[in-house]
Amino acid sequence: MTRLLEPARVSPTRLRTGAIGSRIAWTWVLLSALGIAAFAAIPYFTASLPELAEQGVGVSGNYADRGPGLQAALYVHIVGGAVALVLGPLQFWRALRSKVPRVHRWTGRVYLVAVTVGGVAGLVIAPFSQAGWVGFFGFGSLAALWLVTGAHAYRAIRRRDVPSHQGWMIRNYALTYAAVTLRIWLPLMILAPLLTGAPFDFDAAFANAYAAVPFLAWLPNLIVAEWLIRRRGLPSYRLPVRASVSRPSG
Numbered sequence: 001m002t003r004l005l006e007p008a009r010v011s012p013t014r015l016r017t018g019a020i021g022s023r024i025a026w027t028w029v030l031l032s033a034l035g036i037a038a039f040a041a042i043p044y045f046t047a048s049l050p051e052l053a054e055q056g057v058g059v060s061g062n063y064a065d066r067g068p069g070l071q072a073a074l075y076v077h078i079v080g081g082a083v084a085l086v087l088g089p090l091q092f093w094r095a096l097r098s099k100v101p102r103v104h105r106w107t108g109r110v111y112l113v114a115v116t117v118g119g120v121a122g123l124v125i126a127p128f129s130q131a132g133w134v135g136f137f138g139f140g141s142l143a144a145l146w147l148v149t150g151a152h153a154y155r156a157i158r159r160r161d162v163p164s165h166q167g168w169m170i171r172n173y174a175l176t177y178a179a180v181t182l183r184i185w186l187p188l189m190i191l192a193p194l195l196t197g198a199p200f201d202f203d204a205a206f207a208n209a210y211a212a213v214p215f216l217a218w219l220p221n222l223i224v225a226e227w228l229i230r231r232r233g234l235p236s237y238r239l240p241v242r243a244s245v246s247r248p249s250g
Contacts, residue, residue: 029177030089036180041082044075062130073124080118081179087111088173108157112150115172119147131210138214145218146175167234174225175218182217189213 043057049071052060063074090096090107097104122143129135153168189209194200229236 026089026092032180033085033089033177036183037082037085040179040183041078044078059130062128063125066128070125070128073121077118077121077125080114080116080121081176083114084111084118084173084176085179087114088176091169091173112154115146115150115176119143119150122146129214131214134211135214138217142175142178142214142218145222146172149175163234166232167229167236170225170229170234171222174221177221178218181221182213185213185216186210189216 040058043052044060047055049060049064052058053064059074063071066074087107087110091104091111093104096107120143123140126140126143127136129139131138149168149172153165153172156162156165156168186209189212190202190205192209193205226236
């Protein structure tokens with residue numbers, strides 16, 4: 001019986017496998033973040049929005065004829081999102097945290113500033129999304145949660161609650177990483193009608209796909225983030241369990 005009460009022992013082989021898996025996942029996140037930042041952000045600084053609209057670059061066509069204030073918000077959102085996307089993986093680099101904590105702190109500050117300006121700009125441009133009301137609510141919710149989780153991460157580290165800070169940073173970067181997952185889901189959703197065997201209409205397929213990604217880009221990310229948080233033993237959300245109330249008989 002005493003053996004059953006002992007903590008389970010994890011074999012060195014299993015530990016090494018887990019470490020290798022974590023490194024592969026971190027490398028994928030870093031490389032995909034760098035790739036999307038270069039692919040999606042840099043083109044906006046190579047030409048004007050009308051010129052980019054003629055080339056069909058990103059969402060430039062939706063903002064080419066907007067006012068200067070809204071166009072400025074778009075550029076602020078792009079810069080904030082790109083900086084956060086690239087710096088985010090560094091916050092989860094254990095060697096950086098342990099060996100160069102000052103660099104970790106400063107990159108974290110820059111990351112949270114980027115999230116703040118990118119999130120506020122995201123709230124500004126969300127009502128003008130080309131996905132209509134779905135885009136407004138989907139991207140608007142993303143921007144709001146981006147700001148809220150970033151604020152919680154900052155407050156947690158200010159009170160030196162490292163576990164809570166780590167949990168909130170995982171949630172926050174899961175939302176930041178929506179810039180990558182959006183561009184994974186979008187082509188998959190566009191090509192999905194091909195599975196039905198029906199005639200393929202690209203414009204209709206794109207419209208349907210873009211109506212789904214405002215939520216699809218970040219909701220699964222948050223689910224995965226919460227799973228990672230629980231797996232690492234960090235403070236996580238749990239649904240409240242209502243205690244059953246027994247009524248006296250008679």
